[in-house]
Amino acid sequence: MTNTLPFDPFNMWKTFYEQTDANWTGVIQEMLKKESFSEGMGETLNHYLQAQKLMNEKTETFLKSVNLPTRSEVADVASLVINVESKLEALEDGLEEEINQLKIAISILDKKIDKLLSTFEGTEK
Numbered sequence: 001m002t003n004t005l006p007f008d009p010f011n012m013w014k015t016f017y018e019q020t021d022a023n024w025t026g027v028i029q030e031m032l033k034k035e036s037f038s039e040g041m042g043e044t045l046n047h048y049l050q051a052q053k054l055m056n057e058k059t060e061t062f063l064k065s066v067n068l069p070t071r072s073e074v075a076d077v078a079s080l081v082i083n084v085e086s087k088l089e090a091l092e093d094g095l096e097e098e099i100n101q102l103k104i105a106i107s108i109l110d111k112k113i114d115k116l117l118s119t120f121e122g123t124e125k
Contacts, residue, residue, distance in 0.1 A: 060070045
């Protein structure tokens with residue numbers, strides 16, 4: 001005795017899927033090749049960009065009306081902060097170099113003063 005079902009829904013579904021996939025793939029490939037599809041996509045993209053531009057303008061107008069910063073104003077402030085940080089780092093590096101040079105100069109002066117003191121103490125005796 002074999003265990004086959006008189007009606008196999010999974011096999012039927014697989015066959016249906018394979019047939020519709022092949023048919024739709026062909027239809028979609030043909031549609032994508034047409035110039036009218038490209039034109040339609042171009043128009044859709046153009047409308048989307050116009051809507052996005054309008055939304056950005058309206059958002060900026062609203063933000064200004066409620067006295068909140070816009071994206072460009074926040075970006076400007078961020079750029080200024082970055083510039084200030086860069087300048088501070090440069091000043092810090094320069095100051096650190098100056099401090100190191102002063103430490104070396106003080107060390108040299110300290111040695112000379114010690115030498116003078118030892119020479120002075122030697123002449124006092």
